Amino acid sequence: MTDGRTRRRVDTRQRLFVAAVELIAEQGFSATTVDDIATRAGVAKGTVYYNFESKTVLFEELLRHGIGLLTAEFRAAVAGLPPREALAALVRAELDYIRRYRAFAQLLLSEMWRTNREWQQTLRLLRGEAIEVIAETVRAGVASGDLPADLDVRTASSALFGVGLVVAVDWLVFQPERPIEDVQEALLGIVRRVAQT
Amino acid sequence: MTDGRTRRRVDTRQRLFVAAVELIAEQGFSATTVDDIATRAGVAKGTVYYNFESKTVLFEELLRHGIGLLTAEFRAAVAGLPPREALAALVRAELDYIRRYRAFAQLLLSEMWRTNREWQQTLRLLRGEAIEVIAETVRAGVASGDLPADLDVRTASSALFGVGLVVAVDWLVFQPERPIEDVQEALLGIVRRVAQT
DNA sequence: GTTTTTGTACTGACCAGTCAGTTTAGAAGT
């Protein structure tokens, strides 16, 4: 299963992902060329097309990979926790993720609310999966009375997701000198206050 | 002053702005072609270049125009109000603006946190001007004791700006059927809670 | 000996920007 060949291939794909995510975060999907990606990954252009069907497919698989990871971390973070604590854990997990994969977060923030792009459908679906984890937690909190009963679950969940993203990326881009732990504290404070019944 | 010629020209530029803002909001700057913009505005491609130096300059002037308008509305909204009320007025003004210029708001959200683009400097500057209005209000609130003394003015201001943007655009894109007044209420509620000393 | 990668060259579509020519608004002349 993980013989040398597959490992090498996985590694090449990984390097292409890393190169693509950085370039697309900086410049956007359209402004980033396949040659750029190949060069930054230290690979020939043909290798990109040996490993991915097209530029668009590369990007879609990148989105799937990145958001899949985030969703998994969300699930791991909330496992077994009561609603209120789970909510705080989600915020922590999101910021932790953004700190580790800042370029991907920046990319997400820029491409998330686009319309009329080929990969828009894919992104919508993946976004839904990530937010569903948040929604489950919020729903459980409302059901158990830990969160206000009049809370709109869908809205609250996507707002929570978006707010974490925008505040963290804003911090990274415009005040990179300050430690992200501060954002985490600030956001947790906000969420705690807002979540009060 | 407003003879037929200038009126015609102002009208053409306006139509180009409208066309450009819609297309760039949907697809992004790079994916939007000058031909697209010209066609949607109902003019020939040459007209774009008669009215603007380049595609980039068109975009920069568009940003200046759009954010200038927002800054002006911020200033008008807070004029003469005490800090707490001014803060609520700012949220209302921002959402009001986003409702009226949804495409521009979407565009801002997508292009705001990009790095390595020619117009990035311009956008940074304009963002600073808009946020400065918020910062003045927050600063006054902290000084008068209406807002918590330990509040980081710069962070709080940009967070407030970004949060309004992301929550509103998210709503517009993913739940367009619901009235924006609900977002306004939700956001005001959050801001009120968070602003409690 | 099979899979993966390289390097280079190529194609065809697309696109930012140009420019010689046309239309239009309105001033100036009669």
Place this chain on the structure above:
DNA sequence: ACTTCTAAACTGACTGGTCAGTACAAAAAC
């Protein structure tokens, strides 16, 4: 009024460059 003139506004075919994707023989990795 009504023609003529002029500069501003606009047009759209064209150019030169860029880029996604292809082709493929040779090499390297396993």
